[in-house]
Amino acid sequence: MTMETVQANPASGNPAAPKVEQRAGKYLTFQLGNEEFAIQVLCVREIMGVQEITAVPQTPCYVKGVINLRGKVIPVVDLRLKFGLPEMEYTQRTCIIVVQIQGQADKLMIGVIVDAVSEVLTLQGSEIEDTPDFGSGVATPYLLGMAKIKGKVKILLDIDRLLSSQEVSGLSF
């Protein structure tokens, strides 16, 4: 407990930093370029291969369009483009992770395109560190923290914040 409180201190500048205890749990990790990211398993609905996506006009470039998820039409976001990484051809390993996030009114499903899905990890609270302060001007509101597993750093994403509908709709009229 004491250790965790100490860890939480550097993040005091970030008012919305979630409690360390809440960050422990199961995470789905995936690759994007050379980096490994992780999102909480609880919000993952399903993982599927890339299928044909219907483009929707007048949406930001990272919104690739909509797909048919068993009769439901859901939007798909390319996380590479969202993070400003260069666009890449979709391969056999490219996946759409369907996540459920809290929208303005209802829960909504969004597909997220990632390079490849790796594994499901159980992270203890002690394994998670806060995002280092990059100084002013670098906004990290959707980073939950970092986890160092076997010498590799995994970036924990707050998918709700990342895809919050304000963020999506704000750019799509």
Added chain:
Amino acid sequence: MAGDADKKTIGIGTPSANPLASDPELLNDFILEAREHLTTIELQLLTLDQDPAHAEAIHAVFRGFHTIKGMAGFLDLDAVRDVAHEVETILDLARNAQLTITSEVIDAILASKDYLSHWLSELEAMLQSGRQPEGQDNRALIALIRGVAPGPGTAPAPAAKLAVTEAPAKPEAAPVADASEGACEAADTEGVTGDVLKLALEVASNEKNEAPSPALSETPAADPLEAQKPSELPAAVARSIKVDTAKLDYLVDMVGEMVIAQSMVRHDPDLATGLKPRLGRNLSQLARITDEVQRTAMSMRMIPIGQLFQKTSRLVRDLSRKASKQVDLELSGEETELDRNIVEELADPLMHMVRNAVDHGIETAEERVARGKSPNAKVLLKAGHQAGHILIQISDDGRGLDCEKLLRKAREKGLIDPDATLTEAETFNLIFHPGFSTAEKITDVSGRGVGMDVVRKHVQKLRGRIEVHSTLGQGTTFLMKLPLTLAIIDGLVVAVGNQRYIVPIFAVREMLKPAEDAISTIRGREEMAMVRGALLPLIRLHQRFGVQPRFDNPWDSLLIVSENGGKQFCLMVDELIGKQEVVIKSLGETMRNIPGVAGGAILGDGRVGLILDLEGLFGTRLDASAA
């Protein structure tokens, strides 16, 4: 007060005096709703029995009786209303802590509840067989209810106790009495008043009196009542049930998916080659069943438009009296059924238009006589089916729309250029402009020029179309063309580049491949196409949506002629793939307001196609050219 109650105890009031009271539709709704309230009331009473100070339960029971009282008053069911009123009175006392809820009070309320449910059964029987309901004396019951209230107390305890001993007998007696609630009820009332009033007693009730159950009579009323419930509920459940509309929508959605999946299987290229007869037969059988399921699912949401028309008849009466005009309302096609959502959405525009017709359209009687018309004006409301659509017509034989006046007003307000020439249709469409009103003076009823604008918005929301026809001095007719349902639309599937879009068929006037010399440009940018002698603006869908098209020349492509607010325009697409019924899906809250896109639909191959919103497309073009 007592005399007042006595007068109105028997019969369902005066049905002839109030047309609403004899409306089977309304009565049915009343029965359904009242039953629901009674179920809640019973539940809450049982809670009160356990915890007499439970404030929320008292409120819930009060609300239930209050609603029933209101509805009963509306339907001239005086006996019901009076009982509900009495119960409401004691509940009000309880609410204000002037009366403690004892088991006697609860018994009295429960007795009233039983009385009311008996009435409901009677009403239902009347609706089915047409026989007049048996009058059930409520004097005894009212006396009982008043008895439990403080003040002029009339020995409430013994009467109430009788009621308690009576209740347990019911479960046993009910089967014997052929579940006749009438008999139960009679017994109840009779028992309650302690044989003072020999009312319409039936044999069954006598049997019940002979079979009291002493063991149970010691327990509070809760147990026997619970036992009694099942015998009452099934009767109400069997005929119609209330279903969450969200569930129904989901069902209709899924059925839509099934129809699409079925057609996918049927048109599978693998099956088309060398189709065995047996498989073919089975497939057609499947198609027939799917069709039937779809029709049934859709019909569950359909309600007749008559209810809506009835509301307008009241409005016409009130308005014509207020404006001292003589107006006859003629209704036709009330039995036409359409989607419940549409009926709800239609209520406002219909009111607006009827109001307009009576207030503006129709002249005063003197004026009419001076013009050689009958002093009685006519307003016609007509509904009917036409080619998979619902057509609703609102006509009046009033003064009609004056083109000159409309144009003058429009020029005054700067809505059109002073030297613009408008066709008749375009001129009439001016009335849909926000803030446009030709009324010389603003009345409290209409004339502010918001009405028709709202009407058009509503109709557009329903994916319908509205037209105006008018002859000066002879009247005006509004025609609304609406889809049967909001869940499915008939669409044309068109291709642009590698994308496919769905154009709602109701928005399409015609389609054509233009000749090369039919295309002209203005200032080298704006394109126009000559269609049937009219120059129409040309919108390239690929430009608007940023898609790489297959053809760059309009004469290689297909033009879809559409109309928006009386103005026609052409939409350029690569080719027509086919016509398909599609289930409309929302794109979700993140993509709700994309101009030009009305939603998405799953196409035959499982991919998503965007449904175009032609109005939105045309609107953005105007904005773009203005900027």
